[in-house]
Structure formats: C-alpha cells, structure tokens
Amino acid sequence: MTLKHSLSAHDVVADAPVIPVIVLRETAHAVPLAQALVAGGIRMLEVTLRTPVALDCIAAIAREVPQAVVGAGTVRTPADVTSAAAAGARFAVSPGYCGTLGAACREAGLPLLPGVATASEIMQAAHDGHEVLKFFPAVPAGGAALLKAWHGPFGDIRFCPTGGISAENVGQFLALPNVACVGGSWLVPDDAVRAGDWRRITELAREASALAR
C-alpha cells in the first residue's frame, strides 16, 4: 500500500495485521528496532510515551527510517498530543478517551485510535467522529466474546484490540469481522531489545505480518 501524506485512522489499522506496542528505554535502540520491524513487513509502529526517551525515539525513527510510519502510544493529554506531533508522530493511540483528547488530535492533524472498554465509551468516541477504536485492555476486559457482543449494536465500528494479545491467541481476534488489526508488545520482547537481537524481532514481525485477517 502506498501511504498518502495525510493518514486516516483507517489507514493506520489497514496496513498490517499487528501494530507493535513499543516501550523504548534507550534512544539508540529506536532506529535499529524500527528497521528490524520494517524488514519483517511491519511499518506502522506505536512508540509508547511511557519512558523519558520516547519522544526522542519517535523523532529518530521519523527522521531516519522513512519506510516506517511512527505513531505515539499512551497519549493521555493534549500536551502529549502536541509533543508527539512536534517529534514527528503521524498517529496517536490512547488507552482511554475523552473529548478534549479527540479535539487536540484533530487540531494537530493526528489520526487517533481512542481506547475504549465499554459501550458508553464507544458511543462517546463515535459521537465525536471516531470509527476505528482501540479496545483496551482487550483480554482482561472481555476479549473476543465482548467484541462479538459489540458487533450487533456497533456494526459500523472497527476495533484494534490490544492488551493481553500474543502469538497464541491473536488468531481468534483477527478472525472477527469487527477487528481491523490488533496491537501487541509480543513482537518486541524487552530482552531482545536490550540484547540488540534485531534478527529475532524481524522474525517475529515476519510471522505477525503473515497472519490472516
């Protein structure tokens, strides 16, 4: 798929079956990790704003890995949106949703995957124009059974379930008609990142990008 200059939330979830949820503790890891994921066929990358170096990592990937599309995860406030956009993030993912966050993303021109876990949160996000939502934390909150139940009343909404998804259970999520893709940290194991084992990460990305949906 050729990516347009301006992305939509639909583009973010359509690119690959899995969006890797990335936690980086060293800026030097950002570029080789992004290159390893791209080599395995995964280029939509969510770097969580959970560590002090996260913004520097986003900036490094945006600058040095043009084949990747880097987004910011754990976006919780309008200030997070502003700093993520300034660092070069092309999309945002939040664990939950409020209208202020949606407005800040619109203003910054960043597509948002807002986190939801209840019917009321889906209705709030949909009311504000969001049709592609992150379902978080997917497994603890009800997993595939909850997604099936939502498909009736919210048949027009597409989800990116995230939280507790692994190579073992990913298939049951990708098989659902209202799942566009999933998010997960399993293809970026902490020990592999610390050891600089980029080959292992490319292999995990290759397996993830080959999953059927």
Ligand SMILES: O=C(O)C(=O)C[C@H](O)[C@H](O)COP(=O)(O)O
């Ligand atoms: O930081 C965020 O914004 C989050 O929402 C949390 C992440 O999406 C999950 O921690 C990923 O879940 P695992 O794949 O089970 O590790």
